[in-house]
Amino acid sequence: MPAKPAPAVSVSLPTSNAFAALADDVDLEEHFALALRLVDAVLDHDDQLVRKLVVDERVDCWVQDQQGWTALHAAAYTGNVDHINLLLRKGNAVWSMPDNLGCTAGDIAYSMNNVAAYEALLAEGVRAEMLRAVLEAAQAGEGAEDEDESADAGPEDTAMADGDDAAAAASTSASASGADADAPKLSTTSDNATFLASRLVFTHDSAGQPIALDAEGNGVMMGWESGIMRATAERMCDAGWADRKGKRREELVREEDEGEREPLCVLNVGFGLGIVDTFLQEYAPTQHLIIEPHPDVLAFARDNGWFDKPGVRFYEGTWKDYFRALEEGKEEYVAWDGVYFDTYSEHYADLHAFFDHLPDLLSPSPHARFSFFHGLGATSRLLYDVYTTVSELHLREIGLATEWCEVDVAPGEGEAARWEATGARATAAGGDEKDERTKGEGEKKYWREDMVGRYRLPLCRLEM
Numbered sequence: 406m407p408a409k410p411a412p413a414v415s416v417s418l419p420t421s422n423a424f425a426a427l428a429d430d431v432d433l434e435e436h437f438a439l440a441l442r443l444v445d446a447v448l449d450h451d452d453q454l455v456r457k458l459v460v461d462e463r464v465d466c467w468v469q470d471q472q473g474w475t476a477l478h479a480a481a482y483t484g485n486v487d488h489i490n491l492l493l494r495k496g497n498a499v500w501s502m503p504d505n506l507g508c509t510a511g512d513i514a515y516s517m518n519n520v521a522a523y524e525a526l527l528a529e530g531v532r533a534e535m536l537r538a539v540l541e542a543a544q545a546g547e548g549a550e551d552e553d554e555s556a557d558a559g560p561e562d563t564a565m566a567d568g569d570d571a572a573a574a575a576s577t578s579a580s581a582s583g584a585d586a587d588a589p590k591l592s593t594t595s596d597n598a599t600f601l602a603s604r605l606v607f608t609h610d611s612a613g614q615p616i617a618l619d620a621e622g623n624g625v626m627m628g629w630e631s632g633i634m635r636a637t638a639e640r641m642c643d644a645g646w647a648d649r650k651g652k653r654r655e656e657l658v659r660e661e662d663e664g665e666r667e668p669l670c671v672l673n674v675g676f677g678l679g680i681v682d683t684f685l686q687e688y689a690p691t692q693h694l695i696i697e698p699h700p701d702v703l704a705f706a707r708d709n710g711w712f713d714k715p716g717v718r719f720y721e722g723t724w725k726d727y728f729r730a731l732e733e734g735k736e737e738y739v740a741w742d743g744v745y746f747d748t749y750s751e752h753y754a755d756l757h758a759f760f761d762h763l764p765d766l767l768s769p770s771p772h773a774r775f776s777f778f779h780g781l782g783a784t785s786r787l788l789y790d791v792y793t794t795v796s797e798l799h800l801r802e803i804g805l806a807t808e809w810c811e812v813d814v815a816p817g818e819g820e821a822a823r824w825e826a827t828g829a830r831a832t833a834a835g836g837d838e839k840d841e842r843t844k845g846e847g848e849k850k851y852w853r854e855d856m857v858g859r860y861r862l863p864l865c866r867l868e869m
């Protein structure tokens with residue numbers, strides 16, 4: 406956990422665009438010296454100087470010292486809520502800025518047990534992210550209007566106008582045609598179209614667990630996530646359908662045909678290694694639809710017999726394609742008793758957009774449940790708490806109540822077996838020796854258990 410910062414002796418000048426906002430006649434060295442003085446003034450509890458620097462001198466509160474601390478980190482460390490509020494309201498402090506160890510101010514407050522400071526930063530994060538969602542939705546709406554106006558445009562032009570899809574589709578077509586050699590390289594982890602166009606490797610980690618790696622060596626799905634997937638399937642299905650477990654499928658079908666039992670229909674978005682689908686199969690669902698667009702994942706599923714399982718059907722496309730197909734009447738609406746969402750290289754805005762379809766997807770059964778993989782902001786306590794709250798608020802807006810259950814990810818297994826998210830140690834257990842992706846040195850963790858604690862499993866139901 407973070408230590409008290411060493412005195413700020415020097416700072417390297419960032420190359421951020423924020424400098425564009427500074428007038429030419431401002432002496433930058435002096436500007437940064439003042440900003441660092443602010444960090445010290447906060448640590449010294451010097452209220453007068455803090456106010457003078459923020460209000461009168463209009464010091465830039467986002468400037469970081471050598472440890473990456475801003476004045477906001479310092480205020481979180483001392484637990485001074487007045488300073489936090491002043492920096493956020495009157496300064497231009499950024500609530501989510503990480504220090505050199507990846508800790509936000511909120512993470513510092515949490516580690517110091519500064520409860521009021523943590524709550525102030527959490528409230529700021531929630532406010533900021535709710536506002537961001539509204540702005541993004543408005544922007545996407547404007548994009549849709551532009552799309553209508555340019556109905557005669559070619560496919561690339563219309564794709565440009567479609568919010569998140571736009572950037573992805575436009576960049577894919579640009580790189581495929583080689584039209585824009587200077588365009589920034591998109592990552593398989595953050596751009597869905599780039600991910601879907603890249604090759605995957607299915608191998609094993611050092612503990613012999615199956616893993617799927619993307620073209621940059623990042624884990625798309627890891628066997629150690631089985632605990633989360635088992636708990637998810639059980640939480641989604643046990644309340645209404647536990648008595649299907651262990652029964653022969655033919656018997657269940659007969660009982661359904663004779664009206665003695667309700668059918669069970671489940672929808673899973675994102676197949677990965679098919680782990681959650683394997684647990685869902687324990688309930689022998691009447692219908693089990695899997696939405697999956699990646700050709701390598703589909704081939705993996707086919708090779709492992711998933712296309713031959715009774716009741717299982719694949720929709721081979723993205724979930725956005727699926728909703729388009731529903732609208733165009735190419736797919737039939739089904740009332741789903743269980744819906745699970747766990748895709749890759751998408752953003753919170755995508756998950757939020759998926760939420761909006763839930764009232765049309767979920768069956769009226771009192772046992773119908775929705776869940777999603779909640780790895781949102783899982784590198785920081787504050788970010789994880791912010792996204793837990795924001796997703797719950799967004800679900801409430803569309804009439805879903807959320808219950809959170811904490812899950813220990815890999816009980817009984819050593820720390821080394823957890824959160825392995827790359828092919829770093831894959832070769833030991835039979836990974837492909839020739840593939841560079843299984844030979845990495847570093848281990849990129851997308852989850853920091855030390856910061857975040859246990860996994861939070863969301864379980865959502867329509868409020869009747």
Ligand SMILES: C[S@@+](CC[C@H](N)C(=O)[O-])C[C@H]1O[C@@H](n2cnc3c(N)ncnc32)[C@H](O)[C@@H]1O
Nearest residue numbers: 675676677678679680681699723724747748749
């Ligand atoms: C993390 S894995 C899912 C793991 C799965 N829950 C399991 O238990 O094995 C994510 C999956 O989502 C798929 N995916 C990525 N983008 C998608 C999209 N836009 N629509 C649907 N599926 C998507 C990926 O190809 C991948 O198979």
